[in-house]
Amino acid sequence: MNEKVWIVELIMENKPAARDPVGETIRKDLLSKKNFNMVTNLHSGQYLRVTINAENKDHAKLLVEKMCNHLRIFNPITQNLNIIKITQLD
Amino acid sequence: MSIKIAVIQFPGSNCDLDVIHVLNNVIGIEASLIWHNHFKESQFDGAIMPGGFSFGDYLRSGIIAAHSPAIDEAKVMVKDGRPIIGICNGFQILTEAQLLPGALLRNDSLKFICKWVMLRVENNNTAFTRKMKRGDVIHIPIAHGEGQYYTDRLKELEENNQIVFRYSNEKGEVTHNANPNGSLENIAGVCNLEQNCLGLMPHPERASEAILSPDRTTHGILFFESMVDFIKRRRG
Numbered sequence: 001m002n003e004k005v006w007i008v009e010l011i012m013e014n015k016p017a018a019r020d021p022v023g024e025t026i027r028k029d030l031l032s033k034k035n036f037n038m039v040t041n042l043h044s045g046q047y048l049r050v051t052i053n054a055e056n057k058d059h060a061k062l063l064v065e066k067m068c069n070h071l072r073i074f075n076p077i078t079q080n081l082n083i084i085k086i087t088q089l090d
Numbered sequence: 091m092s093i094k095i096a097v098i099q100f101p102g103s104n105c106d107l108d109v110i111h112v113l114n115n116v117i118g119i120e121a122s123l124i125w126h127n128h129f130k131e132s133q134f135d136g137a138i139m140p141g142g143f144s145f146g147d148y149l150r151s152g153i154i155a156a157h158s159p160a161i162d163e164a165k166v167m168v169k170d171g172r173p174i175i176g177i178c179n180g181f182q183i184l185t186e187a188q189l190l191p192g193a194l195l196r197n198d199s200l201k202f203i204c205k206w207v208m209l210r211v212e213n214n215n216t217a218f219t220r221k222m223k224r225g226d227v228i229h230i231p232i233a234h235g236e237g238q239y240y241t242d243r244l245k246e247l248e249e250n251n252q253i254v255f256r257y258s259n260e261k262g263e264v265t266h267n268a269n270p271n272g273s274l275e276n277i278a279g280v281c282n283l284e285q286n287c288l289g290l291m292p293h294p295e296r297a298s299e300a301i302l303s304p305d306r307t308t309h310g311i312l313f314f315e316s317m318v319d320f321i322k323r324r325r326g
Contacts, residue, residue, distance in 0.1 A: 075153075
């Protein structure tokens with residue numbers, strides 16, 4: 001089996017129904033007060049960068065999704081999980 | 091036969107000794123401090139997941155502890171009908187372990203809140219509230235940064251009578267001003283379907299002696315007396 005090293009980057013952010021006080025505060029209490037009224041929405045989240053050995057890109061994605069679901073790395077009640085980038089490490 | 095209660099200690103627990111003190115010295119039952127890796131459910135009549143922190147609360151409060159061997163043991167205990175309560179971080183652990191419904195988010199103010207609040211008792215049939223009356227207002231402190239309760243199954247919880255406490259004013263009115271952290275529908279505590287597992291953000295162990303209370307009330311003791319009563323009745 002010829003495994004390669006992959007970097008999988010993922011973001012977890014609160015679902016719209018679950019409030020995001022961090023994002024709300026940055027927008028309302030900082031940006032709006034400092035002349036950045038053009039910002040109409042801002043969401044905070046958590047970022048993880050996973051280095052993983054896998055056969056190919058799809059396998060790397062599958063393994064990370066399995067890990068996140070099985071171990072509740074994200075809380076499905078309050079958060080959405082988005083894999084934003086997968087790159088092969090040279 | 092004496093009643094034996096385990097107080098589960100995680101790395102970062104800091105209300106564990108307060109609970110031990112109340113059980114041993116105020117209630118007068120045998121309570122043992124048990125490291126989370128050493129907890130064996132078969133040796134105890136009930137368990138308490140205390141407040142504080144666990145594993146630095148990294149990733150999310152309670153999620154790392156929710157994968158501890160202690161939780162596998164706790165699941166057996168809950169299934170068997172024995173009582174388990176999660177207080178503050180213990181509540182977060184029990185929700186992350188899916189022993190209780192919902193999740194705890196950061197307080198809407200983003201501030202750590204430490205103060206005394208009022209709770210209205212919504213369900214007095216649980217293992218920890220049978221010494222209370224429905225509609226009672228109890229005085230109890232909170233101390234948390236992530237206590238905003240959220241569930242995507244609100245209707246189901248209401249129908250199943252799983253909402254045990256709501257933040258209220260001293261008249262028992264559930265108002266916006268009485269909600270310290272933005273919890274959905276002012277929810278402060280919930281139980282499982284079988285009502286032997288309860289979680290809440292407030293700290294009953296800090297409200298069990300008059301000397302600790304600003305108005306000399308000791309409503310917190312009712313939680314532990316209820317648990318003892320539940321265990322005795324269960325034994326028959």
